[in-house]
Amino acid sequence: MNTATGTSALPYTFLGPEGTFTESALLMVPGAASAERVPSTNAADALARVRAGRARAAMLPIENSIEGGVPATLDAISNGVELRILHEVVVPVSFVLVAPADVSLQDVTHVGTHPHAWAQTRNWFQDHLPDAVHVPANSTAAAAHQLLGAGAAFQAAVCAPLVAEQTGLSVLAAGIEDNIGAVTRFVLVGPPGELPEPTGADKTTLAIPLPEDRPGALMEILEQFASRGVNLNRIESRPTGQFLGHYIFSVDVDGHIRDARVADALRGLHRVSPEMRFLGSYPRADQQPPLIREHNADAAFDEAAAWVGTLLG
């Protein structure tokens, strides 16, 4: 990836420290396990490294099957200098509760972890430690690492089983996730450059500001996809931070910008929302090709363009 621009000598970065689910996701990218890896404190920090040319790409969590979008990532990729998603990885998530060896379950009044991990273990805590107070951390592993030093504001942390092995912290409880089979989706984000080749099972991510607050504005955006047979996988709104009621829609759709129906939808969207950002076309982790009706296939777009050409003479 990006070898043409000479970035392959740069390290990868990820939401750290060592042992986050995000690092596991990065290790699933071909070549990343043998490449240099530098942890970042949060999504903004990771993308700042990429934007400054100090990392070739950053792995970040974007969406969880239980808790939905990861706001810090959605905001960091939608604003600032343009970046591109190059790759996606889906990782199953299972959590353990860890603590120093002298702490037992009854001693735990405060628990450190990432907000998404807390949300995915809420019922377990309701059943086993109903009075436990959540102390938010930048990542699950960051919370566990704080327990290794003095002065942590909590006695236990929720993290990946791997972190217990890496740190030597004791496991007070394992498999504490409320939903067996939950997964988190991660994206590898790099500078704009060569697009990943279409595979036939691709995804395109967009950040679309609502240009005007008026009836039908969102409908006008959605109909650009509907009329070209482009399927939406995810849509959520994030405040722009400029003023109350001003939103960017973060959208994933089936298909690659090199697919005629997707390119045509992007042309329509650019007219409706000129500030829209293209955040990349990349292979789907599940390799599931979309269902495309004949009149939305590339050949139908080519034939229609040729027909208009004949009319124009």
Ligand SMILES: O=C(O)C(=O)C[C@]1(C(=O)O)C=C[C@@H](O)C=C1
């Ligand atoms: O804290 C970590 O270990 C992460 O990789 C972040 C993160 C997330 O943001 O959703 C990843 C997977 C889990 O859903 C919980 C936390």
